[in-house]
Amino acid sequence: MLRALTLAAALTVASVGAAFAAGDAEHPHDHAFSFDSPVGSYDMGAVQRGYQVYQQVCSTCHAMDHLAYRHLGERNGPFALYMVRNHETGEVEPHVGAPAHGGSFVDVTENQYVRAIAAGVTINAVDPNTGQLTDRPGRISDRFRRPFPNEIAARASNGGAYPVDLSVITSARHGGADYIYALLTGYTGQSRGTLYENPYFPGHYIAMPPPLTEGAVAYSDGSPTTVEQYAADVTHFLQWAADPHMEQRKRTGIVVLAFLLVLAGLMYLSYKHVWRNESH
Amino acid sequence: MSGPSTYEPKSGFTRWLDKRLPIIRLGYDSFVAYPTPRNLNYWWTFGAMLSMCLVVQIVTGVVLAMHYVPHIDMAFASVQRLERDVPYGWLIQNIHAVGASMFFLAVYIHMFRGLYYGSYKAPRELLWILGCVIYVLMVATGFLGYTLPWGQMSFWGATVITNLLGALPIVGESIKNWLSGGFSIDQPTINRFFSLHYLLPFVIAGVVALHVWALHEAGQGNPTGVDVRKASDIPAGEPGDTVPFTPHATMKDLFAAVLFVILFATFVFFMPDALGHADNFIPANPLQTPPEIVPEWYLLPFYAILRAIDFNIGPIDSKLGGVLAMFAAIGVLFVLPWLDTSRIRSMRYRPIARQFFLIFVVVCVILGWCGGQNPGKILVPATFSATLEWVEGGTVTQSPVRAEGEAQWAQAAADAQASQSGAAMTAVTRTSATEGTLRAINGGAVQTRTVTGGTVDELEAAVTEAKAAVGQAAPFFNVTRNTPFTFTVTTLSQIATFYYFFFFLVLLPLLGLRETPGRVPDTIAKPVTKQAQGAA
Incomplete structure (x- = not known):
């Protein structure tokens, strides 16, 4: 009886995942990302390169309204700055990204890298002296610059298609990161009018032209400048953008589960102890 | 007690x-002193977990409400801000969202336990009905809460559900407009849904208090379904049928609750979005209907029952029929204490009812599966076929067809075709309400070809292909389509829905009268001591 009902309950939960089948689109292949496993973390180098790809390619059409430049330099961000003591020279040096051990986190307001990234963007804002709209360099508190002032302008510039906001795109699509990677690398090269064939897109024709071309973004760390590498990096960045607290979430989860398992053991022993003289 | x-x-x-x-x-x-039967098994530990779930939902919900903005343009962004910028906001939001699923998982186990062990029978009818009230309130609260993030599924789920109520005769339209605060799901809707979502949990807490009160008056049931004896009825030297609630039940509940929290935490920390739908990460867009609209998993069985009624029943159209069936599926639980005629509480001693109960559990799971599928999906392969008929060679003549009014069109077309009795093939093409063209072919050779496909779409593709293959050789085609019976998700839902009601309305009343029960022990101590001896 107990086993039968447990099985039924397990089936209910299991069926949920399978319940939402995708349309006619081809199922994306599993791409190996460092964040896949329950203990996996982000490859911050890839997230940094991915930001570069977003900034130089995607951001010409796609907004990311829910992200601000400061997010890039917070503890879980790709450009988080740490001061680390060099063991050989004894000097304290800046280090972008969490060091393997030690180091003190530099608040994002003091983070020169993130300030430079923000300052490199031109933001359209109200001039505090004249009240007129004017351009100014970005600040870290600014949200990512919107490529178009509104949806109508975005559609008008893109043949009627609306480039979606990418803030949570990996959460908002079946298949998540695998889907984004498959879509970016899945163009067949065929087109029909202003639609481009891509088997991973529902309906097989997408209004977005192939966004990535070999060598379009210059990497400074020597990573290959291929379409596959760009796609993997920008997908990595988008996954981070959708789920910036993933590393903390998983780390906390391990500790919580370890604690609960020990607690369950203690509870079981207490329970047995309380009932030791009672038949039941 | x-x-x-x-x-x-x-x-x-x-x-x-x-x-x-x-x-x-x-x-x-x-x-503490509350006497609890000593033979309770782990299925009895879910009540405590449910209280815990309610507290967790209220505590996390109150914090979420401090950051949430009930506005159609800001709700989605406020949830994002909460998750990104509020310290541990991601954790609180995940606990609340996963917590809703856990709450329902626990309540379903609790309800199935009640069904199996006959916890709804005298003297616990009111206890059961209060539980049903709590469940209905939970469904309403869960639905309202799912609307608040204002994603695509939130918006369209709200649209579907409010439209359903609009199907009720006479009052439906008013109820629908009253619920949504206007003629569509909009700003007034999100305001009132937020208000109600905040209110209902406290109503639930109140009914839970009544539920616990009724429980403590009647006392807990137990797996044997036999009443526990009063302390005065127990022979000297024998242990009583009950033990004090604390520490015995408390410790057991705590142990089981920790196991439950382990499952809870696994979802919260490692797959927080697994139980939700990806489309709810797309901000609500009233102009774009998502390809599929599905509720959260815990409402899928009722959604399947709703969609199973795809036929009209007399004056009741299919939409109203579906709504009534869905409400009846919950409503039948309220009268269950008077539907089950058996005097035996526990299905342990009801060998036949027990089999039907297990089928019932499977049927509920099947309904849940059906609710998440495309209702038209064909489950058993079927062959759709079509016969194309055309004439090769021959001469085509055209003549106009006119009808006196729209109503006479069918007759006029048939008459026109009948007038060309010598023709090898005729066809009428309608060009307006009362006008058309009759084409007839005289002479030539009649050709036929049959094509098949696994679905309607495949068949149409095959028909188009066949037409292209024949090409110019045929001036026009007559196509006869043969639609076979198809076993779809809807068919399965209909069978499952039938069993759902059959179980409550026919099986339980009849079995209670006809079934020969197994031997019920005189006291709960009998199986207890036997088990203890067996173990020793």
Whole structure:
């Protein structure tokens, strides 16, 4: 009886995942990302390169309204700055990204890298002296610059298609990161009018032209400048953008589960102890 | 049941308090001395977990409400801000969202336990009905809460559900407009849904208090379904049928609750979005209907029942029929105590009812599966076929066809075709309400070809292909389509829905009268001691 009902309950939960089948689109292949496993973390180098790809390619059409430049330099961000003591020279040096051990986190307001990234963007804002709209360099508190002032302008510039906001795109699509990677690398090269064939897109024709071309973004760390590498990096960045607290979430989860398992053991022993003289 | 209170205040202060507000006595009698049957199994531990779930939802919900903005343009962004910028906001939001699923998982187990062990039978009918009230309130609260993030599924789920109520005769339209605060799901909707979502959990808490009160009056049931004996009826030297709630039941509930929290935490920390739908990460867009609209998993069985009624029943159209069936599926639980005619509480001693109960559990899971599928999906392969008929060679003549009015069109077309009795093939193409063209071919050779496909779409593709293959050789085609019976998700839902109601309305009333029950022990102590001896 107990086993039968447990099985039924397990089936209910299991069926949920399978319940939402995708349309006619081809199922994306599993791409190996460092964040896949329950203990996996982000490859911050890839997230940094991915930001570069977003900034130089995607951001010409796609907004990311829910992200601000400061997010890039917070503890879980790709450009988080740490001061680390060099063991050989004894000097304290800046280090972008969490060091393997030690180091003190530099608040994002003091983070020169993130300030430079923000300052490199031109933001359209109200001039505090004249009240007129004017351009100014970005600040870290600014949200990512919107490529178009509104949806109508975005559609008008893109043949009627609306480039979606990418803030949570990996959460908002079946298949998540695998889907984004498959879509970016899945163009067949065929087109029909202003639609481009891509088997991973529902309906097989997408209004977005192939966004990535070999060598379009210059990497400074020597990573290959291929379409596959760009796609993997920008997908990595988008996954981070959708789920910036993933590393903390998983780390906390391990500790919580370890604690609960020990607690369950203690509870079981207490329970047995309380009932030791009672038949039941 | 609980008998006279055994609480004795020990200190001066508690004696003083006990004379004025005996609240410690109430707590002591309810959760410490309260006699609990010694033979309860783990299925009885879900009540405590459900109280825990309610507290967790209220506590996390109150914090979420401090950051949430009930506005159609800002709700989605406020949830994002909460998850990104509020310290541990991601954790609180995940707990609340996963918590809703866990709450329902626990409540379903709790309800199935009640069904199996006959917990709804005298003297616990009101206890069961209060539980049903709590469940209905939970469904409403869960639905309202799912709307608040204002994603695509939130918006379209709200649209579907409010439209359903619009199907009710006479009052439906008013109820629908009253619920959504206008003629569509919009700003007034999100305001009132937020208000109600905040209110209902406290109503649930109130009904839970009544539920626990009724429980403590009647006492807990137990797996044998046999009443526990009063302490005075127990022969000297034998242990009583009950043990004090604390520490015995408390410890067991705590142990089981920790196991439950382990499952809870696994979802919260490692797959927080697994139980939700990806489309809810797309901000609501009233102009774009998502390809599929599905509720959260815990409402899928009722969604399947709703969609199973795809036929009209007399004056009741399919939409209203579906709504009534869905409400009836929950409503039938309220009258269950009077549907089940068996005097035996526990299905342990009802060998036949027990089999039907297990089927019932499977049927509920099947309904849940159906609710998440495309209702038109074909489950058993079927062959759709079509016969194309055309004439090769021959001469085509055209003549106009006119009808006196729209109603006479069919007759006029048939007459026109009949007038060309010598033709090898005729066809009428309608060009307006009362006009058309008759084409007839005289002479030539009639050709036919049959094409098949696994679905309607495949068949149409095959027909188009066949037409292209024949090409110019045929001036026009007559296509006869043969649609076979198809076993779809809807068919499966209909069978499952039938069993759902059959179980409550026919099986339980009849079985109680016809079934020969197994031997029920005289006291709960019998199986207890037997088990203990077996173990020793």
